[in-house]
Amino acid sequence: MMVLYGVAALALCMLSGTIVGELLGLALGIDANVGGVGFAMIMLIFATAWLRKKGKFPKATEQGVLFWSAMYIPIVIAMASIQNVATAITGGPMAILAGLGALVAGAALVPVLSRIGERSEPLPPMTEEELQEA
Structure with a gap:
């Protein structure tokens, strides 16, 4: 069950990063997502560091995040292929x-x-x- 929390944290960061990237693209007058995946990964790093510091990041939750972290490069390649x-x-x-x-x-x-x-x-x-x- 805790593994799902890790995946949920990653999904929330990905959604937030995508929104930030779209807004940045809009602000720059570009019809594209500008750095959404990068913003998502930065948010995930800060969120997991904060949760670890608070003691609210169980090992099983960390496994969910680590699984998708290992998938990061293929995801970026797939996203780049649509450009x-x-x-x-x-x-x-x-x-x-x-x-x-x-x-x-x-x-x-x-x-x-x-x-x-x-x-x-x-x-x-x-x-x-x-x-x-x-």
């Missing part, structure tokens, strides 16, 4: 330059981000109690 790529390419080289710029910046940041933090020991195996909760 009109042909129009973006024929509309000018700016779309291609922006995509290549993001690719180069992301590739350049991989080594930098991998050095953040200290090396740690791997997590211990799950106990029988943790396996039953999952």
